[in-house]
Amino acid sequence: MEKIAVFGKPGSGKSTISKALASAAVLPLHQLDSIVYKPNGEFVAREEFECIHDNIMSSERWIIDGLGPISAFHKRLDAADTLIYIDLPYPVSYWFVTKRLLKGLFIKPEGWPDGSSVFKGTLNSYKMLKLSPTFWNCDFEASLIENASGKNVHVIKTVTELNHFVSELTGEWAKAP
Numbered sequence: 001m002e003k004i005a006v007f008g009k010p011g012s013g014k015s016t017i018s019k020a021l022a023s024a025a026v027l028p029l030h031q032l033d034s035i036v037y038k039p040n041g042e043f044v045a046r047e048e049f050e051c052i053h054d055n056i057m058s059s060e061r062w063i064i065d066g067l068g069p070i071s072a073f074h075k076r077l078d079a080a081d082t083l084i085y086i087d088l089p090y091p092v093s094y095w096f097v098t099k100r101l102l103k104g105l106f107i108k109p110e111g112w113p114d115g116s117s118v119f120k121g122t123l124n125s126y127k128m129l130k131l132s133p134t135f136w137n138c139d140f141e142a143s144l145i146e147n148a149s150g151k152n153v154h155v156i157k158t159v160t161e162l163n164h165f166v167s168e169l170t171g172e173w174a175k176a177p
Contacts, residue, residue, distance in 0.1 A: 002061045004080060005067040006018045006021075007086070008088070012096070021165045031065050032066025032068040057076065064076055085155045086156065087155075105118070152155075
């Protein structure tokens with residue numbers, strides 16, 4: 001695993017799993033929210049994002065978490081050797097977004113762009129969760145698996161699977177010479 005794409009709906013644990021994997025595998029981590037948004041919460045110019053994204057993609061090793069623009073997402077899926085799709089149930093994702101807001105009142109959430117509003121970001125996450133079934137659905141998962149020949153594909157559906165996945169991989173890398 002040298003190029004890992006981690007993706008799923010808001011509040012699915014992408015930042016948490018990406019940070020653990022980056023630490024265990026000693027891979028550079030790039031969280032898309034920090035690339036897509038300026039510190040004030042506004043979008044970065046599309047050309048600037050694409051330049052940064054393409055530079056990351058051309059490097060030999062990376063973990064990128066998040067969705068970002070769809071064209072960049074598809075490039076990432078093509079370039080990655082490992083795809084990690086976190087598809088937790090919607091009530092869990094809503095709870096994780098709410099929990100992130102509550103914690104964010106005191107501590108900046110993991111992967112959160114510096115200076116951006118946790119409250120505004122939470123509202124955007126709720127909006128995205130409401131729209132998510134049109135994108136993150138059974139058809140997406142089937143297409144992902146069908147078009148991912150030669151790649152390691154992991155689809156995580158529960159918090160237990162998420163925790164097990166992290167502990168398995170981090171344990172394997174800790175044992176590696």
